[in-house]
Amino acid sequence: MADAVHVLGGAQTDFAVNWSKQSDNPLFDMLEQAVRDCLAATGLEPSDIATAHVGNFGGERFAGQSHLGAMIPMLDPAWATLPTSRHEAACASSSAAALAAMAEIEAGRYDVVLVAGVELMRNVAGEEAARNLGSAAWTPEELDTDELPWPHLFDRISQEVERRYGLDQNHLNRIAELNRTNARRNPLAQTRGWTAEPGHFEADDIANPIVTGRTRKSDCGRITDGASAIVLAGSRFTESWLRGSPDRTASRISGWGHHTAPLPLSAKFAHEGRYLFPNIRQAITDAYGRAGVRGPEDLDVIETHDCFTITEYVAIDHFGLTAPGEAWRAVESGYIDFDGRLPVNPSGGLIGAGHPVGATGVRMLLDAHRQVTGTAGDYQVPGARTAATLNVGGSCSTAVSFVVTA
Template sequence: MTVHVLGGHQTDFARNWTKEGLGVYDLLRESALGALADTGIDPAEVEVAHVGNLAAELFCGQAQLGGMVAAIDPAWAMLPTSRHEAACASGSVAALAAMADIEAGRYDLALVTGVELMRGVGAQEAAQHLGSAAWVGREAVGAAFPWPSLFAELADVVAERDGLDDERLGANLARIAEINHGNGLRNPLAQTRGWSFPDGCFGPDDVLNPPVEGRLRKYDCGRITDGAASVLLASPRYAKEYARRHGRSADDLPKITGWGHRSAPMLLADKLALAEGRPYLFPHLRQAALDAYRRAGVAGPDDLDVIETHDCFTITEYAALDHLGLTPPGQAHRAIEEGVIERDGPLPVNPSGGLIGLGHPVGATGARMLLDAAHQVTGEAGECQVEGARTALTLNIGGSCTTVAIFVVSR
């Protein structure tokens, strides 16, 4: 069964909601009501809600977020809700659960909302809270910043496997950072849209681009962000009626044509051990991509117009490129050096700015990617629009590539 994306809403990722005296409920409320306003749907039509969130208990002492959704509108006072956690892939896992509800025929219209309130604590405390998505006590032990530490380790492995010297890998990562920050400047909801980037700031300058962990520097790293994103997913039956009410054809509505979802063992070391002797560093990620392409009926990247991929660090995006098939395994540098992923390249990647440029409220990222994909294929992405986009892919990653979720959205 086809699942349609009717529309949605993303909050402004530059806002610091704690400084405004607002909390996680306010984020959820703005995003959910914004999705209703965007689509013109009455709250009473929504039949189920799925919430993606990593660590509201740690960041703001709040659990039971489904009950908060039920408090947003009187029509939702008895709404069935669920919360889903898969580290940075929480929003995508919530979307997969909503799709399953629709495909099973249980409901015709589902709200998917992802949320994270992260900026109410200091950087060190935020890093430790985020570190709960690694295997606590068994990896990144003693690291001041657990995730930069683990992804710096991953960068070293990539350099060795792909035969890249420090200078070449560094130049490729710097180019990813420069592209995504440049794209973020165009996005009116991006956390870094007002930033300035002096010449040389993406390179190996310890003043302009200070080291964080290993070979990863300031501009290689994603943001600590407050934000929420919501999408409304519908069955073909509801989508047809919705289109009729709005004087449109259901064929004009974006739809999820393919998906892939895989998990690997928690420890990065265990994943690296599984990769020994194999062409791909993360075989489960490659399999998820193949699953998504098969379900969508597309051959691979040549049938895509745009990609929104996880780039919590530049090395994450780098590793994703060959797994998605833009290059043969171990040759992701070609997609960067040949300009494939540029905004005006053959297959633009992260025209939104990605996690690095746009921001990364952890639980919201998967829903935000899905919304951006829907906007791209309907020509509604504004300054981030890729001309003529009809098919988009999203890749959302949780942990050290522990959980991966991919959607293909087409029109």
């Protein structure tokens, strides 16, 4: 029987920091800080770690650096020959790293695994950063435009949602407002100190201008630097670790799902099924099934991908909070509010907390762990015991979902 996989804890850097302004080697220094803080948070020694996985999307483009797994052995003499690897799945890179780490524990190969994610993006101008990130799209056809890649592609998703079901911009504006409001409670969120002008979350062409198509400024996540790290462990080590201190708490990754659709957005739109993105729906339902969760009625909190507001809007019905095409009901009713029946992105999500691409999947897992162990501080959802995540890569091509329980 496969071993259970537990989260012992972790850490993330401050997503508001522009690392290229304070470091000569920001990619490495971010990774080092997240890993050091992760070890401190879990009370582990470097010698406890048996292997490590790093998620990163754009090290080559942003920093001229690949082979990031080999950075881990640089962090401590005990790791001089540690087995490590790097994983790339666009915005789901560190979720892919976590899946690989889980497989090693379940197979009995290793007992304690470090999983980290890191991304440097603010060291170049915004338009260059956007072009670099565009390499996660289908480059022959989807970058042959003067539009910035991701606003253009996710605006196409908005248009497809509108074509199939109808779409009211007010519902997207409300998602942006919720996530930015939630981020104010999160001491490591990129936008925690940002203020919103009147009209910022409305159809105001001055305060909230159109970026492309129907997509407005408040619909878009921002370029972010950051790193995150967690420790995963099997049952035997976790039980021993918990006995080491009465203050320690662990969670369990009780379910997971992972499905990938074709790279081009047009290929995904060619499917006319019940759900806009069946790979996302299948990843979520696989995670539900493996965790023994019936659906959203068994969840207490969700951390979901919202690189644009439309991403969260789509995720709402794919999680099963509403029927397909009716995500607006969950937005209008307050169902997903911080004090609603099922809070979504109490951390602030990607729009509020920040989206350092390669670090996001691990950050979501860490926040899910914090919620179900009651250690999320000012953004703690009272009584949370079961959390779900959804992390997507590219134009919703890679989809990874986890269910984390106390």
